[in-house]
């Protein structure tokens with residue numbers, strides 16, 4: 350193992366425990382990901398306009414098998430929060446409608462502050478239960494990203 354890694358890791362740990370909580374630089378913001386056990390491929394679709402802080406917004410999920418076949422009639426529970434702050438989502442978003450082609454509408458999403466949020470989906474479908482976590486960075490409105 351490289352001898353440089355240990356000091357670098359402790360520096361990173363120090364940075365994580367001191368006040369400034371900017372999101373990690375290597376945060377994976379991919380919106381299409383395999384689920385943890387590779388049972389599904391999940392695409393998360395943010396609202397077309399980035400939502401303002403403390404405003405409700407709707408997201409969409411597309412669910413398919415690893416081979417690309419749309420997965421319908423799955424149950425999806427939504428959880429999440431801010432790992433750097435130790436709190437969850439301020440609301441309880443839910444899938445309110447199934448859309449064509451393995452799509453699902455999530456309503457009731459809200460971000461109460463800027464920064465790094467995790468969006469966690471627990472999926473129960475034909476291939477069994479699995480889960481996936483997405484990262485999203487909420488910026489001040491108009492600040493980009």
Ligand SMILES: [Cu+2]
Nearest residue numbers: 431434436462
């Ligand atoms: Cu927070």
